[in-house]
Amino acid sequence: MLATGLRNWSCSGHSSGQQFQKSIQGRLPFSRRRAYRVLAGEKRSVNRARWAQLSPSSPPEQAESTATQTDGLVQAAAAALQSSVFPQIDALVGANIQRVQHAFKKARIGPHHFAGSTGYGHGDLGRAAFDEVMAEVMGAEAAIVRTQFVSGTHAIATALWSVLRPGDRMLAVAGRPYDTMEEVIGLRGTTGHGSLREWGVGYDELSLAADGSIDWDQLPHALNDDTKLVLVQRSCGYALRPTLGIEDIARVVDVVQQHGPPGCVVAVDNCYGELTDVLEPCAVGADLAMGSLIKSPGGTIAPGGGYVAGKADLVAAAAARLTAPGVGMDAGCVEASTLRLQMQGLFLAPQMVGEALKSGRLVAQAMTAAGFAVIPGPGMPDVLSYITAVQLGSRERMVAFCQAVQACCPVGSYIQPTPGVTAGYGDEVIFADGTFIDGSTSELTADGPLRPPYVVYCQGGTHWTHWAMALDNALAALLHARDSPAA
The missing domain is CATH 3.90.1150 (Aspartate Aminotransferase, domain 1)
Structure with a gap:
């Protein structure tokens, strides 16, 4: 009906x-x-x-x-999940609410942080405090959260351009990156728009193993002396592969440190990955993590923006790339209402991510019962995925x-x-x-x-x-x- x-x-x-x-x-x-x-x-x-x-x-x-x-098909799927998978997701939500609350408490967030700013945004206490909160949640030395990031792709691209220089090479270790990154890299797109390839940055791509995981045997051999940055896409994007877990990211960091050139940066496209585990990429050694606020960390109410988190010097370089050298992290106005929604959204994010994870498990359970192939399959997967792919x-x-x-x-x-x-x-x-x-x-x-x-x-x-x-x-x-x- x-x-x-x-x-x-x-x-x-x-x-x-x-x-x-x-x-x-x-x-x-x-x-x-x-x-x-x-x-x-x-x-x-x-x-x-x-x-x-x-x-x-x-x-x-x-x-x-x-x-x-x-x-009855969807209702039966829900009934099965409520007694098995959903309680496990609730436990994750509880753990992540605690770490987000700890970050707000550590930064001493108060009503005075919701004043906002105009123009250059100099001296915006709320913006600076929110950077501290995001860095703590991400397990990073520093972070910038800016409304001026128009998307996750923009935040990722900004971080890549802040690290890579002509003659450097970037290695994507989880197969072909998400579609919107192809023009950033220069795999396709409009000539003259300044892709990485047009700036003389080389690109290497490690194909996935037969089971859809990172090809761990080939990863050490894919690194060379010119590899300046290793890009790890955490989510499946538009690919039929499992989402990467925190343990996978930690393993990439370990391999790069052992076999890569000195100073090689591990950068994680963290979109759809935030708060799906009790740790974030920077907490296990990643140098940078980037994402969008209108995805997981915005808690469904942040009206826009994105973030870059990681080592302090690399975050400062990303801030300079977003604005200009010499301007960096001390600028970027944000309206009071927007700043409050961004902060409140981050606090709500663990709960909203939990509901999204439950929704994905319901999609997997019901669509599998209806006869369709689903990744990840029904039940509780080894790595919780924000995205559920239905063939x-x-x-x-x-x-x-x-x-x-x-x-x-x-x-x-x-x-x-x-x-x-x-x-x-x-x-x-x-x-x-x-x-x-x-x-x-x-x-x-x-x-x-x-x-x-x-x-x-x-x-x-x-x-x-x-x-x-x-x-x-x-x-x-x-x-x-x-x-x-x-x-």
């Missing part, structure tokens, strides 16, 4: 909305119609989504009958799954995601991301590139019961996609 209710609600508001859109567009010059669609909120990018219509897979009366075929096997199923998830989002439930070209990605990508913070995968999202084997990557969930609702809707939609001639 949930799926039917959503479709009926969407339908009732669609006709007048579509007529309004057509009437407005009819009065616009052709050159401005595309811009209007974006401003009207139809799409995050022009090729991303379109105004809601009736589900292309079935009329409403058919949706009700197919929804009943999935009744759907066809373009049609990916579209159906993401559209069904979007319909259960609090923001833009009336939008139907469609595959399209998005900045930073080489393939068409589809996103279900009806979130209060644009791009906040901590809330509840499902996305993936439209390429074989057609995998949807599920993240976030402010409470696992939200994902339970979305899964009910998605499983009903997949029944139609499976039965369609195009599937």
Whole structure:
């Protein structure tokens, strides 16, 4: 009945909305119609989504009958997890709340830290104190948390450029990095935009072992005298491989220290990894760790920003790269409300990450029961992953799954995601991301590139019961996609 209710609600508001859109567009010059669609909120990018219509897979009366075929599957999965896996995740949440609280207490955070700043941001006590808190949580000597980081990719790129110089080489040890890093490195993208390759930085890539892990046998041989930085991507990204654990990162550090050249930097792309364990990469020897505040450490309420944590000299170099040499860590204004939300978000982050981890385990349990291959599989994995990859096997199923998830989002439930070209990605990508913070995968999202084997990557969930609702809707939609001639 949930799926039917959503479709009926969407339908009732669609006709007048579509007529309004057509009437407005009819009065616009052709050159401005595309811009209007974006401003009207139809799409995050022009090729991303379109105004809601009736589900292309079935009329409403058919949706009700197919929804009943999935009744009980998600509920059974949840019941099994509540008595086994969920208590283990709750224990992790408790441990991480303690270490975050310790960091706030150590920095003596008080109301006076929420004043904010303007202009250059000189003398911002709250910003400086938040840097201390983040460094403590990350197990690092220092950290910068800045609203001026527009994304996790921006924070990572800033750290890479602060270390690497012409003639240096970077080694990616966990296979091909995440899609948005490819243009930063120079594997693809627009000539003249200043990729690392254009600045004379070499790039080496260590393929994964057959089981999807780091190729430990080949790692020592992949290091050479010109290797200045080793990049470790902790999450699977858009790859069918296990998430790396803290023990894996510690082992990379050990190998680099034994076989790499003196001063070789180990930098960890920590996006989706924060607070999924009781330690962070810098606590086990990584020189740098970088990530986004609209992912895990923002607790679903930080409106933007990112961080770089690690050794003090390297963090200072990253700050100089973000701003300018001589400006460094002493600048970067942040509004009072933003600063408070960022701090509060970090305090909420252990709980929000716990719910996301529970949601991922629910996705794995239910989708495996429905007959789909999932990584990591059901149960309690050796390494908890913020991202759960579900192999759907066809373009049609990916579209159906993401559209069904979007319909259960609090923001833009009336939008139907469609595959399209998005900045930073080489393939068409589809996103279900009806979130209060644009791009906040901590809330509840499902996305993936439209390429074989057609995998949807599920993240976030402010409470696992939200994902339970979305899964009910998605499983009903997949029944139609499976039965369609195009599937």
